[in-house]
Amino acid sequence: MPARQRRIRGSRDAEAARAAILDAAIAEFTAKGLAGARMEAIAQAAGVAKGLAFHHFGSKDGLWAAALAEIYRRLRVGQDEAALDALGPVEGMRRLVTDTFRLFRDHPEIVALMNEENLHRGRHLRAAPEVRALYNPLFGAMERLLAEGRRQGVFRAEAEVTLLYVALSGLGYFYCANRWTLSAAFAGDLFRPERIADYERLISEMVVAHLCADVRRQEM
Amino acid sequence: MPARQRRIRGSRDAEAARAAILDAAIAEFTAKGLAGARMEAIAQAAGVAKGLAFHHFGSKDGLWAAALAEIYRRLRVGQDEAALDALGPVEGMRRLVTDTFRLFRDHPEIVALMNEENLHRGRHLRAAPEVRALYNPLFGAMERLLAEGRRQGVFRAEAEVTLLYVALSGLGYFYCANRWTLSAAFAGDLFRPERIADYERLISEMVVAHLCADVRRQEM
DNA sequence: TTTCTTATTGACCAACTGGTCAATAGCGCG
DNA sequence: CGCGCTATTGACCAGTTGGTCAATAAGAAA
Numbered sequence: 001m002p003a004r005q006r007r008i009r010g011s012r013d014a015e016a017a018r019a020a021i022l023d024a025a026i027a028e029f030t031a032k033g034l035a036g037a038r039m040e041a042i043a044q045a046a047g048v049a050k051g052l053a054f055h056h057f058g059s060k061d062g063l064w065a066a067a068l069a070e071i072y073r074r075l076r077v078g079q080d081e082a083a084l085d086a087l088g089p090v091e092g093m094r095r096l097v098t099d100t101f102r103l104f105r106d107h108p109e110i111v112a113l114m115n116e117e118n119l120h121r122g123r124h125l126r127a128a129p130e131v132r133a134l135y136n137p138l139f140g141a142m143e144r145l146l147a148e149g150r151r152q153g154v155f156r157a158e159a160e161v162t163l164l165y166v167a168l169s170g171l172g173y174f175y176c177a178n179r180w181t182l183s184a185a186f187a188g189d190l191f192r193p194e195r196i197a198d199y200e201r202l203i204s205e206m207v208v209a210h211l212c213a214d215v216r217r218q219e220m
Numbered sequence: 221m222p223a224r225q226r227r228i229r230g231s232r233d234a235e236a237a238r239a240a241i242l243d244a245a246i247a248e249f250t251a252k253g254l255a256g257a258r259m260e261a262i263a264q265a266a267g268v269a270k271g272l273a274f275h276h277f278g279s280k281d282g283l284w285a286a287a288l289a290e291i292y293r294r295l296r297v298g299q300d301e302a303a304l305d306a307l308g309p310v311e312g313m314r315r316l317v318t319d320t321f322r323l324f325r326d327h328p329e330i331v332a333l334m335n336e337e338n339l340h341r342g343r344h345l346r347a348a349p350e351v352r353a354l355y356n357p358l359f360g361a362m363e364r365l366l367a368e369g370r371r372q373g374v375f376r377a378e379a380e381v382t383l384l385y386v387a388l389s390g391l392g393y394f395y396c397a398n399r400w401t402l403s404a405a406f407a408g409d410l411f412r413p414e415r416i417a418d419y420e421r422l423i424s425e426m427v428v429a430h431l432c433a434d435v436r437r438q439e440m
Numbered sequence: 441t442t443t444c445t446t447a448t449t450g451a452c453c454a455a456c457t458g459g460t461c462a463a464t465a466g467c468g469c470g
Numbered sequence: 471c472g473c474g475c476t477a478t479t480g481a482c483c484a485g486t487t488g489g490t491c492a493a494t495a496a497g498a499a500a
Contacts, residue, residue: 014447033339035256039488049449054489056447114401115335119253122400131405157429162406163419167426170394171387177397180342181334185351186382199383202430206387209377209433210426234477259458269479274459276477 018056020046025053026067030112034064034120065124069131071113076134078103081141089149093211094204096142101172101200111177139165146211155211164207171203238276240266245273246287250332254284254340285344289351291333296354298323301361309369313431314424316362321392321420331397359385366431375431384427391423 024045028037039060043050057063079099084092104111117125125131142161149155175182175190183190190196244265248257259280263270277283299319304312324331337345345351362381369375395402395410403410410416 017447031339033253033255033336035253036339038486040486050488051450051490052448060488112339114398115339116253118398118400119251119256119332119335120400122404125401125404135405157425159422160418162408163415163422166395166402166410166419167391167423170390170392172390173394173398174390175386178334178338178393180338180340181345182386184342184345185355188382190386195383198380199386202379202383203387205377205433206426206430210422210429213425213429213433237477258456260456270458271460271480272478280458 014056017046017048017052021048021053021056021063022066022070025063026070026109026113029064029067029116030109033112033116034060039063061124065127068113068117068124069128071110072128072131072134074107075103075110078107079138081138084141085144089145089152090154090208090212092141092145093149094208096145097168097171097204097207098200100169101175101203104172104176105196108176111173115177135165149211157211157213159211168207171206175199234276237266237268237272241268241273241276241283242286242290245283246290246329246333249284249287249336250329253332253336254280259283281344285347288333288337288344289348291330292348292351292354294327295323295330298327299358301358304361305364309365309372310374310428310432312361312365313369314428316365317388317391317424317427318420320389321395321423324392324396325416328396331393335397355385369431377431377433379431388427391426395419 021042024042025037027045028042032038037060039053040050042063043053046053053063057066079096084096086092087095117123139161142165146155146159146161179190188195190199241262244262245257248262248265252258257280259273260270262283263273266273273283277286299316304316306312307315337343359381362385366375366379366381399410408415410419
């Protein structure tokens with residue numbers, strides 16, 4: 001068997017160099033944003049010449065687009081929709097909320113790049129139509145949870161999946177994206193483990209409570 | 221009576237020029253971010269020489285800090301906590317959710333600047349301790365709503381105000397902050413009026429359902 | 441080996457950008 | 471009126487930055 005993998009045409013290991021540049025770019029973009037990032041700094045962190053980054057990615061924008069695609073790949077693999085079905089509707093939905101929260105917590109680069117991409121009105125993302133398909137399996141799993149919940153009679157509220165997903169993501173996203181301004185504004189580090197645990201409990205209860213709630217609640 | 225206001229020492233109207241620069245800066249920062257913004261573009265949009273911006277704000281960072289302070293001022297005046305008490309616990313809380321959502325929807329500059337400030341780990345905000353006090357009246361109003369709700373027996377869940385506020389804000393924030401990537405990823409413009417109305421209903425129900433829910437819900 | 445393709449480098453550049461400064465022009469004050 | 475203070479300008483600058491390019495190295499193909 002060949003030692004590792006078929007080497008790409010050219011020199012030592014083009015694939016590895018490309019990956020190193022991409023990793024360094026994600027780190028730099030996360031810390032400085034698109035406009036604030038420096039190609040020289042990225043190349044240096046990757047241990048290659050600056051020209052090589054342009055050789056592999058064409059331009060700063062090209063590198064950004066590649067970084068963004070990689071981010072969405074990580075987002076997809078972080079959400080394990082297969083595991084949800086086995087948990088049943090209530091626990092499955094709760095798990096989806098906490099997993100999404102954890103994903104944003106553990107991957108600041110996802111949050112940072114999504115923010116920056118929205119600053120540019122999703123220009124680079126619109127050019128990547130494959131991203132849309134990533135959400136299909138997740139939405140499918142959510143549909144199944146909702147249907148099963150209604151069948152069992154525990155879920156009484158109607159819910160549209162995409163809006164529900166937006167709400168559920170937002171609960172986790174904001175906490176992570178605005179970590180610094182929130183901490184500065186209200187005092188107290190939000191990322192202390194017990195605060196995180198409190199919040200995780202709050203938001204999963206919130207989603208479940210809504211799904212289980214009778215649509216006609218007592219009017220005060 | 222003097223025509224308008226006492227003019228400041230110096231030439232024509234320093235205050236007006238300062239305000240024009242600040243407005244232009246907020247617009248430019250919103251569109252391009254801190255690193256992407258150009259001092260020359262800001263000055264041109266304000267109709268003044270670039271040097272004047274430095275004269276009034278010292279540096280790009282100084283201008284950023286001033287813009288950020290102005291943003292938080294707008295955030296405060298957009299939340300009318302006095303009106304909440306009159307609505308009673310359920311409707312008051314619902315109103316708080318929808319008002320916060322509307323605030324982020326109508327003021328993209330708040331969302332954009334908060335995002336960028338978090339990229340810099342809240343460095344500029346920590347230097348502005350007056351921001352902390354802005355939240356006190358809001359938190360006070362929330363506390364009163366919660367207490368009244370518990371007294372009436374409609375709110376059965378325990379809730380800590382700051383975490384509840386984070387959750388409630390996140391529901392509206394994410395929808396606006398990620399408008400472009402969400403639209404690109406799932407197809408369909410999120411800002412069509414009926415989608416907004418659907419979402420508004422969803423998130424206010426979500427918060428209220430949680431507060432009203434019995435902590436011990438039926439386990440599936 | 442020779443050749444062809446491609447990865448990789450380091451020097452180089454033209455454009456840009458935050459910031460400075462000397463000069464000027466209004467305005468209030470004595 | 472003349473003095474002093476400050477807003478305002480436009481020219482200027484030095485450091486930076488995305489991007490280019492000719493030269494080189496190194497594997498694959500023949």
